[in-house]
Amino acid sequence: MLFSDVTGHTDAKAMLRNYVDSGRIPHAIMLSGVAGLGKLRLAMAFSQYLHCTNRQNGDSCGVCPSCLQHKAFNFPDMIYVYPVVKKALSRDYAEEWKNYLAENPFNPFREWGPAIEAGNTSPIIYVTEADEIVRLTSLSTYSADKRVILLWLPEKLQPAAANKLLKVLEEPFENTVFLLVSNEPQQVLPTILSRTQRIELKRIDEEEVTGWLEKRFGTDPFLACEAARLSEGIPGKAMEIVLHDAEKSEFTALFQKMMRIAYSRVGADLKVVSEEIAAMGRQKTTRYFDYCQGQLRENLIYNLHRAELNLMSADEETFSAKFAPFIHLGNVTPMSEELSRASADIMRNANAKVVCFDLMLKLSMLIRTPRAK
Numbered sequence: 478m479l480f481s482d483v484t485g486h487t488d489a490k491a492m493l494r495n496y497v498d499s500g501r502i503p504h505a506i507m508l509s510g511v512a513g514l515g516k517l518r519l520a521m522a523f524s525q526y527l528h529c530t531n532r533q534n535g536d537s538c539g540v541c542p543s544c545l546q547h548k549a550f551n552f553p554d555m556i557y558v559y560p561v562v563k564k565a566l567s568r569d570y571a572e573e574w575k576n577y578l579a580e581n582p583f584n585p586f587r588e589w590g591p592a593i594e595a596g597n598t599s600p601i602i603y604v605t606e607a608d609e610i611v612r613l614t615s616l617s618t619y620s621a622d623k624r625v626i627l628l629w630l631p632e633k634l635q636p637a638a639a640n641k642l643l644k645v646l647e648e649p650f651e652n653t654v655f656l657l658v659s660n661e662p663q664q665v666l667p668t669i670l671s672r673t674q675r676i677e678l679k680r681i682d683e684e685e686v687t688g689w690l691e692k693r694f695g696t697d698p699f700l701a702c703e704a705a706r707l708s709e710g711i712p713g714k715a716m717e718i719v720l721h722d723a724e725k726s727e728f729t730a731l732f733q734k735m736m737r738i739a740y741s742r743v744g745a746d747l748k749v750v751s752e753e754i755a756a757m758g759r760q761k762t763t764r765y766f767d768y769c770q771g772q773l774r775e776n777l778i779y780n781l782h783r784a785e786l787n788l789m790s791a792d793e794e795t796f797s798a799k800f801a802p803f804i805h806l807g808n809v810t811p812m813s814e815e816l817s818r819a820s821a822d823i824m825r826n827a828n829a830k831v832v833c834f835d836l837m838l839k840l841s842m843l844i845r846t847p848r849a850k
């Protein structure tokens with residue numbers, strides 16, 4: 478992650494850059510601010526800048542061995558700590574963490590639980606993790622002068638873990654920089670807060686968010702401007718608004734295609750569409766299956782011819798005029814169940830192509846279930 482990959486935050490970037498350039502890096506830094514501002518991205522950009530061996534114009538070079546290792550999440554002196562479940566350590570979820578950061582650049586916490594199959598358990602940072610951090614601080618670094626321990630969401634530290642961490646924050650280590658990233662600093666132990674150099678990130682100028690949406694997602698200027706306004710200067714929120722809009726149209730088209738193919742039962746087409754669905758990635762595929770379940774319900778209701786009960790867009794409704802008769806009490810529940818099962822399997826890391834193809838086969842049977850007389 479380069480500083481130039483992070484939208485806005487000019488002042489914070491200058492401050493972080495200056496720490497490195499001047500060689501005066503506080504031993505504990507906390508980036509705080511509401512979710513969706515890009516704090517974690519900025520923390521990653523700072524860490525890479527610190528380790529880059531060929532800094533240029535106030536940014537990392539992006540191509541030196543350190544930069545490449547940062548990009549691949551395997552720079553040995555870069556330690557990520559984040560909330561997990563089952564009393565595990567962060568490193569037990571390294572693969573999930575990497576995928577999670579790749580899927581949504583603004584890393585909403587609500588998507589982290591599902592990404593590690595937390596079920597109803599809210600991920601936290603266990604005391605065993607704090608022990609691990611303490612142990613780490615006593616070791617020398619691999620190759621860098623300073624190791625970075627980037628701790629995402631200190632507000633999720635177990636109290637005992639927070640107390641242990643406090644001890645290492647009290648006595649600075651020559652070779653370790655703690656970088657804390659918090660959405661809710663008011664929930665962090667005050668004694669921890671007081672030992673960190675706080676950088677509070679501000680909301681981003683609406684015009685800057687608009688420009689970023691247009692450039693990054695090719696959003697049309699009107700929607701970009703509207704999303705920036707509604708997001709109140711939070712790029713993560715603006716991105717969700719834009720993507721939700723684009724995703725909804727994409728899902729509508731895909732659902733119609735999927736149902737036509739399920740009905741036609743042409744093997745080659747079943748395979749192609751299942752691969753198209755699988756290629757969306759775990760998170761998006763499961764959102765799509767949620768959408769499909771919603772559409773099945775809508776189509777069942779459509780058969781009642783009570784327009785006021787339906788929540789469909791014009792496009793969805795045009796399709797339903799022909800499609801709804803195929804959805805009835807005899808197949809709506811089994812079809813929904815197959816979609817739920819496919820979601821769960823995909824979240825469990827099953828092979829998505831296989832799951833989606835199997836799903837298409839089942840749907841192609843169920844869609845032809847005769848309506849009960």
Ligand SMILES: [Zn+2]
Pocket residue numbers: 528529530531532537538539540541542543544
């Ligand atoms: Zn570099």
